[in-house]
Amino acid sequence: MNNAMTPTNEKKQHSATLAGIEEMISRIEAFSSSAVTGKASTLNPDGTKTPMQPNEVFDLINEMANLALMDIQTLRQEFERLTTSNKKRGELVYLPLVDVKGDLTQ
Numbered sequence: 001m002n003n004a005m006t007p008t009n010e011k012k013q014h015s016a017t018l019a020g021i022e023e024m025i026s027r028i029e030a031f032s033s034s035a036v037t038g039k040a041s042t043l044n045p046d047g048t049k050t051p052m053q054p055n056e057v058f059d060l061i062n063e064m065a066n067l068a069l070m071d072i073q074t075l076r077q078e079f080e081r082l083t084t085s086n087k088k089r090g091e092l093v094y095l096p097l098v099d100v101k102g103d104l105t106q
Contacts, residue, residue: 016071016078024068032061 034040035057041049042056052060 016074018075021068021071021075024064024071028061028064028068031064032057035061 031040035052038051040052040057042052043049
């Protein structure tokens, strides 16, 4: 399947960023919107387009979501490593939480 929304498998896990996750979620949103309207299609070798089947749409969205989740897990592990490595239990560094309004909480 050749599609502009297809995630790239060459993605390096050690380069996970919040911007990359945001981009992937935006791509999922755009692709799912085009799938719902029936505009999602695959590009055939001869240049013609074929509408995607529901299972193809699901598989692609699932793959894209899994890539975003892998990046989230990578960042989570890195945050945990940075905040807990070489620290005694009482000396852990806690990152501030941000609520949905953007306010910092302690």
